[in-house]
Amino acid sequence: MIQNLKPWLLTALALYGLQSAHAQNPFITNQFTADPTARVFGDRVYVYPSHDIPAAPGRGRAGWFVMEDYHVFSSANLIDWTDHGVIVTQxxxxxxxxxxxxxxxxxxxxxxxxxxxxxPTTPKDTTINGRGFTIGVAVADKPTGPFVPQPLPIKGVRGIDPNVLIDKDGQAYLYWSQGNIYGAKLKDNMLELAAEPKTLSELPTKGLKEGPYVFERKGIYYLTYPHVENKTERLEYATSTSPLGPFTVKGVIMDESPTGCWTNHHSLLPFKNQWYLFYHHNDLSPNFDKNRSVRIDSLSFAADGSINKVQPTLRGVGLTSAQQKIQLDRYSRLSKQGATIAFLDTANKFQGWKTVFSGGGGWVQYNGVAFGQQKLKTVSLRGTSSAGATVQIRLDNASGPVVAEVTVPKGAAWQEVKAPVLAFKSGTHALYVAPKSGAGAVEVDWVRFE
Incomplete structure (x- = not known):
């Protein structure tokens, strides 16, 4: 989190326009992001998403996807993310x-x-590859750029959602979609096709298919893709013993969105001996699914190589330091009654969410908080309560030790209040947070230990 960075690094971040982001889902909360391609370069993960922006007069089509540039984000731990700014713009x-x-x-x-x-984007000269989308390349010496766009798009490619696989023998392949999903060998310069495209025709014939992401694991080539089987996209996969198939459809990686977000788009990668699924949802724009936000959740394989279905979470991945702001609204578990999640400011959803306790026995549990070994003495809580309330923080579960009781004074304004830590316990724990029995309604933004 940015408040824990050293002064010289804060100065550097400000100087270069870099920004820090959170670990929970969505993990980028200062702008809309979608279609995340994640790559490991060196000892960091770099995420290259598309960038949704709201339409405006003279800026895109109202009610549709509007995207004018690309950012890149990176992290050494999948928890603390840095925005390196714009790398390519239309x-x-x-x-x-x-x-x-x-x-x-x-x-x-x-x-x-x-x-x-x-x-992918729309060319101004349709004589290059015909009407519709085509795919271009920009080249850099570093994963964060500066990227220099090539003067022309890739000849012979029409479509969207480019994905590249470099196979074990060094041969590179480009995949893309346009009604169907296509694949073709790339030349060594990575800028031209080396052969005619092949239609990967073994996939479902019903419903939209797009967004291919291909990877190899233990001799199996996985072609993963969003597919509209019913009303919205779910993530599916097929496998082969060859980069260009034939592929056999195997199953579903992630079900359709329960809230009706029309699209999903993803990538998969291993990092420090764990596989992860990067994808998107419309968390920060629940009433308009053309403004999306990127997420991460853990992924695993069965012994036969099949992908275990991923259940999307708000908690996301990684440990949260107890000394950072712990966003309880990105919960692991939430009571069915007495606790709800709402935006802090419905006019500026980038401010994030809050946990609303109605005083009816509600609770929230947030897993994976790292307390370390050094004793922490106080806890801070940002909250508001019109009648005043005391919030009880326990470790692990409802019957765990009470680590603190924080009293939020009566008032309409948000307040940061502190209380002593009553029972410090080193290591990693869940937080179980609820109003003390008999307390009134209270809203909580975050908690932090010091």
Whole structure:
């Protein structure tokens, strides 16, 4: 979290326009992000998403996806994320229609010391590859850029959602979608097709298919993709013994959104001996699913290589330091009555959420809080209560030791209040937070130990 950074690093972040983000889902909360491609370069994970923005007069089409540029984010631990800023924008690519606002799902791959960023959008000259979307490349010496766009898109490619696989033998493949999903070998320069595209026709014929992401694990090639089987996209996968198939459809990675978000788009990777699924949902825009936000959850494989279905969470991944602001609204468990989650400010949803306790026995549990070994003496809580209330914080569960009781004074304004830690316990624990028995209604933004 940014409040824990050293002064010299804060200065550097401000100087270069970099921003810190949170670990919980969604893990980017200062802007809309979608279609996350995650890659490991060196000892960091880099995420290349698309960037949804609200439509405005002269800026995109109302009621539709509006995207004009790309950012890149990175993390060494999947908890603390840094925004490295804009790397490619539509009005600085020679071949792109400058007012298309169609910079859709990208990818980035490293080869021979160069980083190749692939992105789809609308060309201003339809004689290049025909009408509709095509795919271009920008090249950099570092994963964060600066990226230099090529003067023309890739010849012979029409479509969206580029994805690149470099196989064990060094052969690179480009995948994309346009009604069907296609794959083709790339030349060593990573800028041109080396062969005619192949239609990967073994996939479902019913419903939209797009967003391919291909990876290899233990000799099996996994083609993963969003597919509209019913009303919205779910994440599915097929497998093969060859990068270009034939593929056999195997199953579902993530079910359709329970809230009706029309799209999903994803990537998968191993990092420090754990696999993760990166995907998106419309957390910060619940009433408009064209403004999405990126998420991470853990993923695993069965012994036969099949992918175990991922259940989306708000808690996300990784441990949260007890000395950071613990956003209880990104809970692991929530009581069915007496506790709800709401936006702090419905006019500015980027401010995030709060936990609302109605005084009826509600509680929230947040797993994976790392207390470390050094004794922490106080707890801070940001809350508000019109009648005043005492919040009780326990370790692990409802019958765990009471670590603190924090009294939120009567008043309408948000207040940061402190209380002593009553029973410090080192190690990693869950927090179980609830109003003390008989307490009135109270709202909590976050808690933090010091």
């Amino acid at each position: 009005n600085k690519v020679p071949w792109v229609k400058p007012d298309s606002y169609s910079m859709w799902a990208p990818d980035c791959i490293q080869r021979n010391g160069k980083y190749f960023f692939y992105f």
